[in-house]
Structures are given as structure tokens and as C-alpha cells.
Amino acid sequence: MGVYAPLLGVGPGPLWGSMGRRMSSCALSPPLSSVSFLFLLLLATPGARAAGYETCPVVQPDMLNVHLVAHTHDDVGWLKTVDQYYYGIENDVQHAGVQYILDSVISALLAEPTRRFIYVEMAFFSRWWHEQTNATQEIVRNLVHQGRLEFANGGWVMNDEAATHYGAIVDQMTLGLRFLEDTFGNDGRPRVAWHIDPFGHSREQASLFAQQANGSRVHVLYSTPACYLWELNKANLTWSVKEDDFFPYADGPHMFWTGYFSSRPALKRYERLSYNFLQVCNQLEALVGPAANVGPYGYGDSAPLNEAMAVLQHHDAVSGTSRQHVANDYARQLAAGWGPCEVLLSNALAKLSGSKESFSFCRYLNISICPLSQTSAHFQVTVYNPLGRKVDWMVRLPVSEGLFLVKDPSNKTVPSKVVELPSSDNPELLFPASVPALGFSIYSITRMPVRRPQARLLQPRPQKFGSPVLSIKNEYLRATFHPDTGFLRTIEVLDQKLVLPVSQAFFWYNASMGDKQSDQASGAYIFRPSRAKPFPVSHWAQTHLVKTALVQEVHQKFSAWCSQVVRLYPGQRHLELEWTVGPIPVGDKWGKEVISRFDTPLKTLGSFYTDSNGREVLKRRRDYRPSWKLNQTEPVAGNYYPVNSRIYITDGKMQLTVLTDRSQGGSSLRDGSLELMVHRRLLKDDARGVGEPLLESRSGVWVRGRHLVLLDKARDAAAGHRLLAEKELLAPQVVLAPGGGASYHHGVAPRTQFSGLSRELLPSVRLLTLARWGPEMLLLRLEHQFALREDSSRNLSSPVTVDLRGLFSTFTITRLQETTLAATQLRASASRLKWTPKTGPVSHPTVPRLDPASITLQPMEIRTFVASVQWKEDS
16 A cells, blocks of 8 residues: 555566565555655667557667656555545554545646656546546546556456456456546556556466566666556567466465465355356346336446445455455445345346335345245245356245245246254255246245144264264265264265265364464465364264255264255255354464365376366466476465365366365365365464454354365366356345235236246356446357367367347347457457567467357357347337
């Protein structure tokens, strides 16, 4: 925070940005202090000017040109909340006020015409901009036009690269770049990526960006990163290509920044749930049009949640590396954003269903609380599916005891069951729902006059040596449990005749407080266990078996603070492990970092695989880095990597994949084993600036989450984990209502089922974005979600073609324009600097002709469109 100057490098080398230790001295600069500089040295060569670089300063040929880049990095929350940073309050915590930084920068630029400055975080700049007078705004527009005030990166925040999902990264970049485009036009368009503070760099982040003094002859000039990059490009050099990423990052032999991959797991889950809800909100706003914003329930708006989600991508937000009161404020912003989206959903569902119901949104289903379902004798459940394909989903709702009659949209009775759970006082009603693509199904629920649920089986199983084998199964899978320990023992895929011994249990690392080797402690950023071998939470688990026609579950209790439900639904090809951890006991003065570990006999040869921001998959090798020779000093923390959505191990024949419901740290520390860190509670600060230990309170103490486990033949595994990860990320949204609402359209019968698509999308195609973009305009992103040669058995890695004509049921596309990823430039007119890698010349494919009837997606390609639309009156 503040205007400060890390030294990124000397000489004509590429710029990634600094990832150094967070220094409080950088943040203590007074807001009105003189501007410091970033020194970049370059030997210039003559060259012609390129479009977008006309305002760059003139360099002196055959001289050493020193580019002084004046900049600021303003954390969108860290030690202070977003508001506290902006207004410059609580300066006893940190002396920083963003509004004053911007005020003083404008004054400094006006005082000296050769000065230049760059700015990054649109969350702050947009707020400052809207507070300025018309005269000041005109001055700023002129500075931007002259290239003296330049925007780098241009996102709402400088997002984290480890704990973020690529869909949310794209959304926050789009929000910031849209503000710049609307405010400054082409003049405000960033021409360079600028990530100087995230704690490591991911390959997927680079992929997303790609889709968007010595001697007397020295010339010193004010410059910007874009102008420096332009001069490098003109030098016509050849460049090495890095294909891996910059994880894990360390700033010392025992100082690996791998703890934040898992810090504040409750906030990480809330962020992921909010992404899910935002996509539902965006889709319904696009499908319904203006009636979703202004309707019988008031004014609905997706913007507050969109902005809150963008703020959460900041590298001290979803990363879990802020102070506790700041983390609370991030959660508050998300909660405030949900409200206007709930109004929007109510308006949209009323219009689409034709019935104005008293809609109820149960935000606490994860702890089995939903007042409407628990108190009503009759209610209806609307299940909305944000996927481009039909989905079958098991609905679980807390209810009072009894027997319930469930009817589907065609008024046919649906199988249902009330299950009483050993871990909860609230019985749950289960019933299967089938929901069309980009649409909803409405189910009616009626309590029958029966006191107790029937066909309920609940078997407590106290552990006794030599107990019968415990197992659960459906038509595809069987999971067996050890009769003595109660731990998972084997997984069988029945139709493929695959059997794998899998032992799963919970362990905890004792967090280091510092030792003779180093005084480094585990903290919000740093993971450093005091020893390599973790302690078991328990050597056995008390188990309870629940078996009904709709679900089979084994409830495991490892300790008073650690439990798990291993679950199988009919038709499910994965095993669901729902874990609950907390409060982690620290009365023994030992900080604890809790993991779920899977041990198998697979011969994995030191290798395992993790996703990059939920999209690409990278191969990892234990105690190895592709780009340099590693001297491993922390055998546990130094092998941890960010896991946004999946981690897997394989011997080339069989593959065990574990999908996560939030970002976590994970690794394979020995062959055949993989582990994921689910929770951490620490007693000492790690000296990276936060100044308080990661000792969460209130809701962050208890954490519940899910791991989805897949066992496949290696050649078939991609289809399973890709499609399941999409279904987990964009889960159905459940909305309740008492029923019997007034008619939305007089004389028109209500509709109990709806699809926003006239035909389903193919499995390899994901509808990444469907959102309002302006009056009678929508933003549309289509993505090929498989990598090249990733799937051979079902041919899902081949190019795929989508016909947009008549695809959407509620609107007609009248005009279609293809843009860059952030939708700020037409793709046909976008230009990029061309570079020569040491691997040889790179082909630059031509932009394909835009034909709405034939949108072809190559593997891992995202194509973005702005569509002019006309909504249908009968939608």
C-alpha cells in the first residue's frame, strides 16, 4: 500500500513482477510523499512506433536508457478493510489512504509534463473517479490520452493466482476493463500485465493474460511498463519459454508460501458458492431481460455481487492472508451482494414460471437449516440448473419428522425418503430432481399424516475387533471399510472391474513455532510443519451406517472435532466424502494443520497432477522443479501446490482423482499417496506483515466441505473429472416457496418446467458466461473444456462446433460480434506484439470468419461474443 519501489531487475530481461517478502516499510510511506520509482534498464535500438505506443517517451539510440516507472500497489483489503484503505482511516494500523495517493499523483503529473504514472486496481480508481468534479475528470482524461497516466493490468483487483478459479479471474478482469473502456475508450486500454504482489504465478494466469547503469552514455526517462515492453520488442531478441508455473514460492530455505493455499477455508468456500450463485444470477438476468431487474419483488441487480466477487479475487482476500476483521468484511460484502441477486432471481423466476410466489432462499443448507421446509406442511421447490446440459440432482432439505409426498413438474410422484442423521438433530428429506439445461423444474412437497418416517435404517456400529465388513454400493461403485478401524479400505468400479485398496483418514501437522534451523513459524502465508510425519487424528473411527433406496452412507467420527460422511447416491460414479473439522483444539499450545490423506499401492514414480486455477492440469514431481535444480529444504511444505478443483495420481493404467469444493493445498509426499489440507489453526504470526496468528473465530472455527473421489482407467479419466468438476462448480440452485402464488400473467397457466436452451450443449462445451452487457446486449462466452489429446475414448478432445442460431429460447440474437476475452476489443481488430522464442518461429493463426451457425472451438479455447438481442414476448 502506498507509492513504493521494489527493484524488479536490471538489464533487458522480461518482467514478471516481484514476489518478495511483504515489507511493512513499504506500506508506511505517507500518502502525500514524493513518488518513488521502479528502475528498469534497457539498451535501446531504433524502431518504428506501433499502434497504441505513440505516446511512449523517445529513447536515445545507442545509449543505456533507464526507464523510471512510477507506480503504486494498493491492496484491496489486507491489514485494513477496503473502505479503511480508501479513506485513509485507522492509520495507526497502516498509514495509507488511496484517495490521497490518487489526488497527489494527479497534482504531481500536472506539475511536471515529463512525469508518468501507472495504476492497477479499478476497485479503488473507479470509486475515486466517481467522486471527482467534471473538471478533474477532464484533466484525468487528458493525462490518459497523453499516455502520462497509464493503466496496467486493468482488473478490479490484482488477483491472487493460487486460490482463484479461472472463471472468477475472467469476471473480475472483465469488470475492471469494462470500466476503463466505458470511461476512457481506447486510451485507457492496458497493454501490459502487471502482477507484482501475488505470492507465485500460475500457468493459467499467464494463459489468460495471453488471451488479453554503467558509463556516461545513460539516458534517464519517465516511462511505463508498456513502453518498456515496447522497447524490448523492438530490440528483436529471442526469448526463452517457460511452460510450468512459479509455485511453490519461497523467500528463504524454510519459508515456503504454501500455507495460504488452505488458509481461511470457510471464506474460500463462501467465495466459490458466491461464484456459483453469481452465474445463476447473471444467466437469469440475461434470459429474462429488463423484467428481471424491475419486477414485483423490487429492484434486482447483479452488479453488487459481481463487484464483491471481484474484490474477493484480491491476493489478500480469497488467499486468506488478511487480518481477521478484514476477512469478516470480505464475507460481509459477499452477503450484501447476495440480496439484490435474490430479488433478481425472484423477479425472473416469477416471470418464467408465471407465478408470483413468496420465494425463500435457504442460505444455511450446509448446516441443515431452512425455516420454510422445516415448518411447512406444503411447499414447492424450484431447482435451477446453470449447466448447458440436463442434470440429475439429489435434493436434500431439512424437515420435521414425518412422511412426505413429492411430485415432479408433471404431477407424478417422485421417490423420496426422510433420513435421520447421527450428526444432526434435523431430519433431511431426499428426492431426485431432473432439471433441463439452463432451466428449472418445480417440485411440490406435501407432508403426509404419518408420525414417523418409514423404511428408515440407521445402524450404530460401535467398534469391535473382527466386526463384519462394512460396505456401501450402487450400480457402479462399491466402497468397503476396515472392520477394525472403520476407515475406507477399498474402492471398486463394478462395471469396469477395477479394484483399488484406498485407505483414507485424517492427520495433522504440528505447526512450527521456529527451531534451531530457522525461526520461521507457520502462519497465514507460510506452511512449515515441525516434523515431516503428521499425527493421526485417531487410529479408528466410530461408524454408523445409513442405507435407504436413495442414499447409502457411512458416518465416521474420528474425534470430537473431526467427522466425515462417505456417501453414494444411485447412478453416481464417484464417492462423496463430506468432512467436518473444528474447532481444532489448541489448548496444548500446538498449532495444527489438518489433512485428509489417501494411501494406495499405485506406483506413481514421484509424480502427481494438480489443476491450474481450475482449468489446465500440470504434472508435478516430488522434490523437483522443471526450470532449475532444486535444493529441497522443506520436504513437506516444499512439495505442496495449489489445488483449485482437482488432484490425481496414476500409474498409467488406473487413476485416482479427488475433486475439491474450494481451493486447498495438496501434494503426494510418497508414491501412491495424495493429501489435501482442509483446515489450519495457528498460534504464531509468520512475520509477513499481517501481525496476528491465523486463529479464526466465529464461523471460521467449524468447516464443512466435500471431496469427490473418482477411480477410472487412466485413458478414460479426463471425461469423468472434467464433467464432474463443471457440475460441482455450477451446482443447481434451490429456491423454496409456500406455493399458491398469484398469476404473473392474467389467464396464463403457470409453468412448472423451463429450459433456456432449445437444444443441449455437447459435453465438451461449457457456457462460461451468459450475462447482461448493456441495453439489449448480452455477453456470451463459450469454452472447450477439454485439453488436446486428453480424452480419446469419447473423442471429447476434438474441435467442436456450436450453432448459435435459435439456441436460446427467450431471445433472438440479431447481431453478433466476437471480442477478446475481456470483451473490450473486437477480435478482428486486436493486435499484439510478436515475439521470437528460442524454440523457433511461432505461427499466428488468422481470426476465423464469424458465422453464428458454425462457432468452432479448439481444445481449451474460449471464445467471447457481444450479442445484440431481442427478447421474446412469450418467454
